[in-house]
Amino acid sequence: EYTLNEDGSTDFREYKELKLLSHMSFHRMYGETFIILDPVYQEIVIHEAYTIMKDGTKVVVPDNAFNEVLPRAAAHSAPYNRLRELVITHTGLEVGATIYLDYTLKTKAGFMSTFMGEELIRDIVPINEKEVIIRIPEGKELHYKVLHLRTGAELSQENGMNVYTFNFSSLSPYSREWGTDHELLPRLFFSSAKDLDRAYFPFVAQPAFTFQANADMEARAKEIKKENKDELKAILAIQKMVVDEIATWNLDLRYTGFKCRTPKEVWSSNGGTPLEKNVLLATLLKKAGYTADPVAIIPDRYYDKKVGSLYIFDGFAVQVRTISGLIYLSATAKSSQDLALSKTGKKFLVLDGAIESLKTYNAPATASEIIYHSDLSLSADDKLRGKLFVKLRGNANPYFSLYLDSAYAKRYGSNIKEVKINTLEMQESIFDLILEKENACEQYGEYAFLNIPLSSSGISSWRFSYIESGRQSPISLKERITEKYHYMIELPEGYELVSPEVNLKVENTIGKLEITVRKEGNVVFITRDISLEKDLIQYNEFDAFNALWKPWMNPSFQKLILKKPE
Template identity: 35%
Template sequence: MMKKNCLIILSLFFAHFLFSQNENADAIFEKFIKEFTLEADGSTSYREYKQLKLITQFSFNRLYGETFIIYNPEFQNLKINNAYTVMADGSKVITPPNAFNEVLPRDAAFSATANHMKEMVVTHTATEMGATIFLDYTLTSAKGYLPGFMGNVLIQESSPIAELEVIVRIPSDQELNHRMIGLRTGPEIKIEANQKVYAWKFNGVQASPKEPLQGKYQLSAPRLLFTTAIGVAETINWLTNQQAFELQINDEMKAWTDNLRSKQTEEIETLMTIQKAVVENIVFERYNPEWLAYRARTPEEIWKSNGGNKLEKTLLLATLLKYANFNATPAIVGPKSLFDEKAINLTIFDDFVLIVNTKSFGTIYMSAVEISNQSLEYSLAQNIFIPLSKGISRAPVEPMKMDNKINIKGTISFNEELKPSGTMEVELTGANNPFLLLQNDKGKFKSLISNKMIKDDDAISIKNSNVAKSELLVKVESTESISDNNGYYSWQLPVITGGFEKWRIAYLDKTRQSNLFLPYPIVEKYSYTITLPLDYTVINKRFNERLKNNVGTVSVEIKPKGNQIEINRELKLNTQMIYQIDYNEFRDMINFWLDKNLSTVVFKKKD
């Protein structure tokens, strides 16, 4: 009797939890199964079964009217096991044959190498409020599609899940390395015939948050990682064991590179010129290299086709730089927190860069698909880099950690026409240091100062610039007078637009369901001394306040005196991940920093 009562209580609690979850949901997955199988012959399969209850019109008009399944017919086979809809009145409608249509995936558009890819579009019929969609399909992959059996499964979907099951099957004589992140739960393990079966079961899974600033990898989301692969060396050897990684170059490519080199006198100019040519002139085919099992064409083939995916463009750039006497190594990039050197999982990696050793400026990390203002190791400091050298085992690389600082000391004076001018001493480090931009064209630094206060390139003097830190002396001058607003004038302090300003955080909600992920930790400091004409007086009141908490520090000091004012502002964010428990303190800091009253000089003419 006691056991029966406990079951009733648990059932009522579960029903109440689901009701609270579903109260504002557009749909609910009543049941979701993700099943991964490794066969004895090395082939793998993925089966997905979902039972989706539609609650609102939005759910079937915009969210779940169709299901999209991308696959590579050269390696994979798709089988639809079952597809139907049960309408609100209980009638069952089988999905008709014309509801299954194969199209080219959007990211494979304009790509000659990926135009064989398929995207099965399953259009769900008989949808209405209260209807339930049923879909069951299996995607089978040939042996060798990946270097091992591996998966990266988020334990959440865009709508709540009443019952979720993740099943992994492997031959009974093999071992599975698995790691659950964000949840304290383990699998049920059993033997079925010749297979070892791991099963994770979840009830009442919340919908994925729809909040901004969750980061590229959604690192705060619960996930399951599993793999049968062993170490880094074996996996990277599998990836690099192809002709493309020999980085061979033909005569046409040599002549093209020689022509670019002949026009440059400095090593850094040659490096950036070759990078720019590859980024801008070789078409970026945006499909995921995993679609083609990481099989890459040779640099010569990429060159002749004038296009490639991110991996291929990285190999092409490495080949051209190698010929130009640079030591350039391709590397695969992924989040360090998900990386396990003893059980590597290739599915956590989704980016490629080049690690280039230069004689003048040391090591520079750069992309083959976009041009950045700075070497990438600072903005990617929370990632791991694994060099991709054919036949050579290279240890994973962790970027050097460094403060990402902005330090501005400005002296500004207003003339009788109320036009500001003066000097700014600028110190920029880490991710905030536009080192590559300054080497390419220092005039572009004008776009990194707000208020359009730099008239020409001669106003910018570079005192020192290397990958770690740049120091500049900038003459600022505005041709525009401050406008009169009923006898009062206001002027916003200039800022570096490449720091916190670039993140475009203008508003933060009062509450948050997920951790917040910043691009990188930052220290941003401005010290201004501003002088007005003698017949004007500052309106700003004296102010000095500082907030310090687990997230960091923010402080503002305002010291007015007659026609002068000194303003010191500093924002220090210690960590990239703002945990939910610290969100309110973070919000208080940012609201304080964003208060325009504390970054605006207000003045008027003396009575």
């Protein structure tokens, strides 16, 4: 229950009944409740906290079960060490017991510039009934958006307040399985702001968004630029400095009141939240003479100019205008490629107090491509030699890393002796790798097992092997991708191919697959191609997805079994 009072203060009241059906439910999940607050602006009032055990015994939570600690994200963060996390340790827990908790978090006016919030409708456990109530003074209107559920609010008046009530029942749990797309979960965004403009402009009116720097900051930025005559190298060097030398404090903006300290304060404290570090990076780039702005990353599904909730922010970055065009960088992790190429389906909202209207940019709809071609030779003394032709496109192309050091290409093979860069562009990089590998095969008596060279940055890096039995939630893949491996491997005289020849081709609504292995004379020809043309796999597409995925991930199709001559 959310309440906006006439004086601008707010109350958040939560009442929950939770029945424990397993030991895991209270050992790992709900045995404790955690509430983060800022004591300068907020206080907690506990109305009730008790457990009804299976036999009906009531166990009230004792005073020593309420303990304040420093939130983990605020550790080593002097500017935010005022934050507290109230840990409520529930007592009398057993299978069949029910936890009851009722508390109010009171917040003074000024903590946030706008009354707004976000409520995730489902949980990782089934919910029988859920009621969300939002109260605002008469004369004010609530603006809201419910995602992925067809429901609306019941409006009533009570004691001079407009009351918006959302009722939900029989909510199934959401999956924590691999590939769960949390953007698809039902959620409610709300705000008293008439539209996004009226939430945005008070936010960027903070002094941080005037991008002021002190003499030391400006000198450091200009020094890095002087050391790096190349534009892109200088920009990436400034990014590296912010990522490596300024600590990241992963505090959610809801706990800081959506406040942002100035770049000078961040610099002096040698650390900041993700937002603060991105504002700092933009400021340093500006002082070095580049055109740069911090941006908020917003999923397209969340973006709605009619709802003034900043809870739609899903991360931050810096937009930099270069000779080659716009690029996006993170201030919390070094980039191998333009960040925009990994943000398909998201918008970038420029954060600048000087602009007159909202300015957004769409991340491009891209697909990655990894292509390997090679003629290889395996010798009788177990040495594998040859030249790998590698082409990388889209997000799979580590353009920035290759631009800084061509030796980075060695990561795309093992036992690489030489690298030759043929094409180096933002969208596509092409290079040759000279491979010389000793002890290329795993030896088992008269048999040798040769692993087919594959990229470690493609589908295999997703760490996903199978669809869990009974899964019904959609699978969100990392990206749309094409991988192709075409090899000719010359075997030593007398070697036999023991592993069966393969001729597998699949084409369906999800994509295409081709895996072939054949031997002609002493040469083995290998083709491994896959193209995933969708990045969201629905339940009714699981069979089609498995028809591509299972053969591709099958270890027996990723190696050759050879028999040596007697």
